[in-house]
Amino acid sequence: MLRLTRTVLGLPGFTGGFSFSSAAALAAARKVLISDPIDPICVSTFESAGFEVDARDKVPADELVELIKSYDALVVRSGTQVTSEVLAAGAGKLRVVGRAGTGVDNIDVDAATASGIMVMNTPGGNTTSAAELTVSLLMALSRDIPNATTSLKSGKWERKKYMGTELEGKTLGLVGLGQIGRRVAAICRAMGMRTIGYDPLMSADAAAAEAIEAVDLDAVWAEADFISLHTPLTAETRSLVDANTLSKCKPGVRIVNCARGGIVDEAALLDALNSGHVAGAALDVYESEPPPEAIKPLLEHERCICTPHLGASTEEAQHKVAHDIASQIVDVFEDRAVRGVVNSRILAELMQHKDLLPFVELAERMGSLLIQLRADKLKSVTLSTRGDLLKGKSSLLKAAALKGMLTPMVEEPVNFINAPSMATEFGLSINELFENKPTMHGNELTITFEGADGMRSVSGTVTGRGTAAPQPRIVNLDQFAIDLLPQGNVLYFRNDDKPGVIGAITSLLGTANINVGSFALGRSPSGAAVGVVSVDSSIPDELIDSIAGLDGMIAVRSAKLPALSSSVGGALGLDESKPVIRPNNPKFGSGPCSKRPGYDVAELPTGILGRSHRSSEGLALLNELTNESKRILSVPDEYHVGVMPGSDTGAFEAAMWNLLGSRPVDIVHFESFGTGWYKDAVQQLKLDVRNFGVDAYGEFPDVSGVSPAHDLVFTYNGTTSGVRVPDGAPFIADNREGITLCDATSAVFAMDMPWDKLDCTTYSWQKALGGEAAHGTMILSPAAVERLNTTTASWPVPKVFNLRKGDGSANLDIFKGKVINTPSLLAVEDCLDALRWADSIGGLPAMIANSQANLRAVERAVDRFPWLSFLAKDAATRSSTSVCLELEGATPEQVKAVVALLASERVAYDIGAYRDAPPGLRIWCGATVETADVEALMDWVAWAYDEVVRK
Ligand SMILES: NC(=O)C1=CN([C@@H]2O[C@H](COP(=O)(O)OP(=O)(O)OC[C@H]3O[C@@H](n4cnc5c(N)ncnc54)[C@H](O)[C@@H]3O)[C@@H](O)[C@H]2O)C=CC1
Numbered sequence: 001m002l003r004l005t006r007t008v009l010g011l012p013g014f015t016g017g018f019s020f021s022s023a024a025a026l027a028a029a030r031k032v033l034i035s036d037p038i039d040p041i042c043v044s045t046f047e048s049a050g051f052e053v054d055a056r057d058k059v060p061a062d063e064l065v066e067l068i069k070s071y072d073a074l075v076v077r078s079g080t081q082v083t084s085e086v087l088a089a090g091a092g093k094l095r096v097v098g099r100a101g102t103g104v105d106n107i108d109v110d111a112a113t114a115s116g117i118m119v120m121n122t123p124g125g126n127t128t129s130a131a132e133l134t135v136s137l138l139m140a141l142s143r144d145i146p147n148a149t150t151s152l153k154s155g156k157w158e159r160k161k162y163m164g165t166e167l168e169g170k171t172l173g174l175v176g177l178g179q180i181g182r183r184v185a186a187i188c189r190a191m192g193m194r195t196i197g198y199d200p201l202m203s204a205d206a207a208a209a210e211a212i213e214a215v216d217l218d219a220v221w222a223e224a225d226f227i228s229l230h231t232p233l234t235a236e237t238r239s240l241v242d243a244n245t246l247s248k249c250k251p252g253v254r255i256v257n258c259a260r261g262g263i264v265d266e267a268a269l270l271d272a273l274n275s276g277h278v279a280g281a282a283l284d285v286y287e288s289e290p291p292p293e294a295i296k297p298l299l300e301h302e303r304c305i306c307t308p309h310l311g312a313s314t315e316e317a318q319h320k321v322a323h324d325i326a327s328q329i330v331d332v333f334e335d336r337a338v339r340g341v342v343n344s345r346i347l348a349e350l351m352q353h354k355d356l357l358p359f360v361e362l363a364e365r366m367g368s369l370l371i372q373l374r375a376d377k378l379k380s381v382t383l384s385t386r387g388d389l390l391k392g393k394s395s396l397l398k399a400a401a402l403k404g405m406l407t408p409m410v411e412e413p414v415n416f417i418n419a420p421s422m423a424t425e426f427g428l429s430i431n432e433l434f435e436n437k438p439t440m441h442g443n444e445l446t447i448t449f450e451g452a453d454g455m456r457s458v459s460g461t462v463t464g465r466g467t468a469a470p471q472p473r474i475v476n477l478d479q480f481a482i483d484l485l486p487q488g489n490v491l492y493f494r495n496d497d498k499p500g501v502i503g504a505i506t507s508l509l510g511t512a513n514i515n516v517g518s519f520a521l522g523r524s525p526s527g528a529a530v531g532v533v534s535v536d537s538s539i540p541d542e543l544i545d546s547i548a549g550l551d552g553m554i555a556v557r558s559a560k561l562p563a564l565s566s567s568v569g570g571a572l573g574l575d576e577s578k579p580v581i582r583p584n585n586p587k588f589g590s591g592p593c594s595k596r597p598g599y600d601v602a603e604l605p606t607g608i609l610g611r612s613h614r615s616s617e618g619l620a621l622l623n624e625l626t627n628e629s630k631r632i633l634s635v636p637d638e639y640h641v642g643v644m645p646g647s648d649t650g651a652f653e654a655a656m657w658n659l660l661g662s663r664p665v666d667i668v669h670f671e672s673f674g675t676g677w678y679k680d681a682v683q684q685l686k687l688d689v690r691n692f693g694v695d696a697y698g699e700f701p702d703v704s705g706v707s708p709a710h711d712l713v714f715t716y717n718g719t720t721s722g723v724r725v726p727d728g729a730p731f732i733a734d735n736r737e738g739i740t741l742c743d744a745t746s747a748v749f750a751m752d753m754p755w756d757k758l759d760c761t762t763y764s765w766q767k768a769l770g771g772e773a774a775h776g777t778m779i780l781s782p783a784a785v786e787r788l789n790t791t792t793a794s795w796p797v798p799k800v801f802n803l804r805k806g807d808g809s810a811n812l813d814i815f816k817g818k819v820i821n822t823p824s825l826l827a828v829e830d831c832l833d834a835l836r837w838a839d840s841i842g843g844l845p846a847m848i849a850n851s852q853a854n855l856r857a858v859e860r861a862v863d864r865f866p867w868l869s870f871l872a873k874d875a876a877t878r879s880s881t882s883v884c885l886e887l888e889g890a891t892p893e894q895v896k897a898v899v900a901l902l903a904s905e906r907v908a909y910d911i912g913a914y915r916d917a918p919p920g921l922r923i924w925c926g927a928t929v930e931t932a933d934v935e936a937l938m939d940w941v942a943w944a945y946d947e948v949v950r951k
């Protein structure tokens with residue numbers, strides 16, 4: 001029974017003011033208790049997901065009741081009895097009970113459901129093993145193998161005594177045609193048996209498709225030579241095989257039970273064996289395990305074969321179920337998926353329709369709002385939906401609304417698992433209605449209820465779906481059009497629509513030191529007005545009374561709703577404050593950057609490995625790479641593209657060492673790497689340099705003095721500052737005399753490159769392509785080639801950087817696949833894979849669009865969170881690949897803690913700012929990163945900021 005703190009749904013004049021349990025989402029490890037012997041893969045799967053595991057072979061019942069209190073999850077096989085006492089002791093902290101196997105009859109599933117604890121199993125993991133044991137027992141029975149073995153071992157030679165019977169041609173009667181029953185049927189049919197079976201869920205056609213004759217139970221008893229049981233133990237199957245049913249069986253029938261003890265009445269079976277009516281029985285499972293003394297006569301009966309619950313006891317099955325249950329539980333805690341849940345259809349549905357999450361959040365808040373604003377008992381509640389998205393989804397939305405309605409009313413935590421059963425206990429039900437009428441909001445949800453104060457209703461929708469961050473909004477309250485973000489503390493009032501009321505309310509709130517966040521007002525032609533005010537703190541009852549006393553006031557209520565973008569995680573009852581959606585791919589580092597979506601190293605062609613890069617095949621591969629890069633990047637035909645050693649750094653230093661020296665150099669730099677090129681030019685090459693630098697990270701320099709007569713060295717995109725050259729690099733003259741050297745490593749494949757302004761461009765594969773490190777690409781214009789041909793370097797150039805031949809002319813062989821030194825052909829295949837992917841999504845325009853969409857996702861977060869800002873203030877020089885962010889109010893240590901927390905939650909790796917840059921975040925938003933992941937990440941950033949900085 002539920003413990004209620006209030007007379008549920010019946011308090012007149014209730015004015016809210018509840019505190020919601022916003023469990024602090026600490027980064028502490030989740031704790032799992034394993035209380036039965038299990039394959040070690042279970043422990044290692046949990047541990048590698050950061051869980052703390054306590055694995056025991058056996059925990060006595062009384063100890064378990066104490067022990068369970070400190071665990072988030074419990075894993076069992078059939079040995080541990082998970083009773084209502086255990087579940088009650090665990091409730092609050094315990095979220096999941098996982099059964100590494102099929103049968104959950106050792107778990108009090110109803111008690112778990114009432115406490116909001118998820119129960120899951122691993123269907124299918126041990127099907128083969130259980131089916132193979134069943135068939136082994138059928139064969140052992142037909143040939144009496146155990147007795148024959150014992151006889152021979154005792155020195156006897158009794159060939160006559162052990163005359164057996166063939167299975168071929170005999171009828172096998174199966175009760176239960178689930179996974180195991182069907183597998184047994186398939187094996188037995190292959191042995192020539194006739195297979196008949198009964199299962200209330202299986203149609204005759206579906207059974208026929210499995211080559212099983214669907215019959216009723218009486219036919220199984222009457223026709224089977226062998227009967228095998230494969231149902232769960234339920235009220236209906238308990239003692240299914242008893243004296244009565246046995247009497248209906250053929251004399252000489254043999255019976256196998258590898259399903260559950262209790263399906264067979266053990267005393268009746270012993271009688272039937274004693275009378276000879278049953279010729280043999282094979283049991284793997286017992287009513288009580290281990291079996292008590294009392295059933296010794298059955299176990300010791302000459303014609304009874306018995307095994308100690310070994311159906312799932314194979315290395316393969318144990319490995320599989322142990323791995324499955326651990327990864328299912330990890331997935332639940334990480335909100336990735338809900339698989340194998342046996343006590344919540346709604347949860348499984350919720351995880352399948354993640355696109356509905358904002359509506360689920362809305363429904364929950366609407367339910368919560370209405371219940372808190374009601375005046376008296378509810379009479380009837382109706383949820384109506386409009387719009388294609390919501391059609392057929394009302395069970396999910398109803399569950400959300402119920403969760404919202406119950407949460408402020410009951411003491412225990414309400415989640416999607418227990419909300420429906422709790423509601424049933426209160427007799428609280430919601431009617432549903434789908435309305436075809438179009439609405440200006442597209443998809444709209446309305447909850448109406450009849451209370452003592454008449455019909456009340458609230459309607460809401462979700463704005464910004466698809467484009468901006470989706471936001472639930474209340475658009476109508478009691479027939480008044482309003483616009484309200486349903487979160488936090490809310491004051492509702494209805495009054496005669498006359499001047500002065502709002503002023504009086506704000507002044508009362510001000511006097512009580514309560515900040516007003518927003519006002520939503522609606523009015524009807526009849527002269528009534530309704531107002532909803534969101535305020536920063538809860539409103540004391542005395543203040544409500546004072547507002548109620550204002551002239552013209554009809555009704556006043558207050559309510560408290562959970563903070564937005566935080567409560568759907570509570571759907572799982574896991575952690576109310578954590579966002580529910582995690583990035584699918586948490587790799588947001590700025591180099592090496594994330595591989596393309598769907599990347600699998602196993603799919604790379606490997607035929608070339610071990611071959612010479614100078615073989616015709618090796619050469620062809622290198623040329624394919626440079627040609628494809630050239631085509632996808634729309635590099636002009638007359639330019640040369642080649643592979644260089646040493647990543648982008650190697651390629652760019654090769655460019656500087658080979659091309660500079662004949663003119664003064666202007667260096668435009670605005671972050672660490674560009675500053676490195678500046679230092680190279682001054683300190684190593686001792687060039688005549690003009691410095692176009694910046695005072696601080698995030699700025700773009702004043703480039704108005706860049707001279708067309710000089711050479712120009714610049715970075716196109718500052719990976720460490722999140723600053724980029726403005727589109728088209730307008731400061732570079734078309735008719736210049738000098739040449740330009742452009743480090744484009746985090747710009748290519750994500751930005752349009754103005755090739756006519758770039759004479760030597762370099763990049764590495766590990767950035768925008770998500771390729772492998774150590775190789776770079778160099779692109780030379782005809783002017784750069786001419787520079788090589790007409791000048792010589794006045795300093796030594798190491799062999800791996802040398803772009804000239806012995807005669808001093810440009811070594812264009814490098815750009816025809818004849819690379820300077822040995823490349824990794826595996827890295828080449830990997831890069832080609834990225835290029836093929838680039839092509840498949842629509843080439844360069846699609847890659848640029850991806851990166852832009854990612855930047856917009858971050859921009860939306862910056863709009864939403866006042867403490868979050870771009871390091872690059874000017875949008876025209878803001879990078880869409882290496883996006884650098886500052887967290888206002890966070891100390892450097894706190895920024896580090898935010899980064900560490902996001903990594904420990906496995907939502908974002910490697911997103912701390914570059915070591916020389918100001919503390920902050922650097923999120924790679926190049927084309928290989930998916931926008932949905934950036935969107936999900938930004939909610940997590942907000943969560944981590946709350947955890948570390950605000951708490
Ligand atoms: N001995 C052992 O170590 C193992 C035992 N098992 C047990 O075997 C049994 C079957 O497992 P699965 O095939 O994996 O489960 P399943 O869920 O795939 O199949 C059970 C089937 O029983 C049917 N059923 C339910 N009530 C029935 C009734 N009154 N009459 C006839 N059929 C009914 C269901 O419709 C369902 O098709 C379960 O009790 C499970 O716990 C499973 C694995 C290992």
Ligand SMILES: O=C(O)C(=O)COP(=O)(O)O
Pocket residue numbers: 077078079100101102103104126309310311312313
């Ligand atoms: O999976 C089942 O239902 C089983 O009966 C197997 O039980 P076990 O995990 O071997 O204790």
